[in-house]
Amino acid sequence: MTQQLRRKRTRIAATWSVVAAGLAAAAAMTMVMAGTATAATTLGASAAQTGRFFGTAVPANKLSDSAYVTILNREFNQVTPENEMKIDATEPNQNQFSYGNADRIVQHARSQGMSVRGHTLAWHSQQPPWMQSLSGTALRNAMNNHITQVATHFRGQVFAWDVVNEAFADGGSGARRDSNLQRTGNDWIEVAFRTADAADPNALLCYNDYNIDNWTDAKTQAVYRMVQDFKQRGVPIDCVGLQSHFTGGSNYPSNYRTTLSSFAALGVDVHITELDIRNAPADAYRNTVRDCMAVARCKGITVWGVRDSDSWRSGEAPLLFNGSGQKKPAYDAVLAELNNGVPPTTPPTTAPTSRPPTTPPTTPPTTPPTQGPGGCTATVSLNSWQGGFVATVRVTAGSSGTNGWSVSMTLPSGAAVTNAWSANRSGNSGPVTFTNVSYNGRIAAGQTTEFGFQGTGVGTGMTPTCSAS
Secondary structure (H helix, E strand, O other), X not given: OOHHHHHHHHHHHHHHHHHHHHHHHHHHOEEEOOOOOEEEOOHHHHHHOOOOEEEEEEOHHHHHOHHHHHHHHHXXXXXXXXXXXXXXXXXXXXXXXOOHHHHHHHHHHHHOOOEEEEEEEEEOOOOOHHHHOOOHHHHHHHHHHHHHHHHHHXXXXXXXXXXXXXXXXXXXXXXXXXXXXXXXXXXHHHHHHHHHHHHOOOOEEEEXXXXXXXXXXXXXXXXXXXXXXXXXXXXXXXXXXXOOEEOOHHHOOOXXXXXXXXXXXXXXXXXXXXXXXXXXOHHHHHHHHHHHHOOOOEEXXXXXXXXXXXXXXXXXXXXXXXXXXXXXXXXXXXXXXXXXXXXXXXXXXXOOOOOOOOOOOOOOOEOOOEEOOOOEEEEEEEEEEOOEEEEEEEEEEOOOOEOOEEEEEEOOOOOEEEEEEOOEEEOOOOEEEEEOOOOOOOEOOXXXXXXXXXXXXXXXXXXXEEEEO
């Protein structure tokens, strides 16, 4: 058995230990509903029912706030130290490490059976002055030493590391962010992951960034290509974190599920790591959670704070609890969506056979909805590259709702389906029919669900027809 395979299997085992802890919490915090069905009464316990986490960012000083701790301990099964593991906090002076506040958060979380996410090992921001003054080989050596020391200190106490944070530029270039770390050489991200792997081989190793939610954005595509390259070359990367700091309902992209499933298709887990949404609209929170639940490798969600008053965006009231600790409508929407979830069908686990375009794709084409005999409509949108495509199909219930649905379409000549998720499939080429799985057949009137599939060849020109029962 190769060393790489041993590490992969060890990481899988570590992840399942986190899931097991969450399931134990779920078993202790459920209420009996009609018949024999049960539904969890808290966010973390509800997520754990499907092997996921629902966490929050925690600052050390809030652990002295009894009202805060009551909500934290009751609702969440995962924590991320908000600032206490960042570079300026853990190595304020070169080779002088300080872990007190981070240790306090870790110890509290572990005492409550919560998992801990390490955030973050390498970042262009929040560097202490001594690191900001370095460059070239001296900076590269300092980065590697920092990663080694911090990851070693917390080895066995965190289930995942945000190894590198926010390394890509905003805008349409798809370029790396210009930073002192980037100027040490374009291989610095790969080196950071290999260094973290050596220091903490049992933890999941993640890349984390913001504004990579919309599948068609250049920044999203650039991160996708990096992860694809890393997987092809054996660079140890296990997960991608989407921060998902949304500015409101309009900032939640309609292709968010495509983004999650496309990263998952590369063979990495997907985590929503810093979720907050301006004014906390219930629909935007509901849709975000629904999309994660529909992708098997979307392993969990972390909101960036507990109460609105704890948020870095406190003036925008973006969280699930108000400043008094009361649950908001968005909380109810999230809990209901988590409790609707069941273990989803397996999404694609293999990467496309050819790389996506090096320029950001244009807006995915959308076919006009077609009315089926049973009272539902279906539309399809594509993300295509040379030799392949990912299709996202949205099913909308008619005026009477659905108890089940079926979508049929004919693939163009030469196209074939290789994987599908959130639907059962009949056929691989030519006429293909998709039907609902157990958890997404019932759709209220006017509401929607989505499924997706990956294919080879060209997918343009498909016209879906929907029928409902």
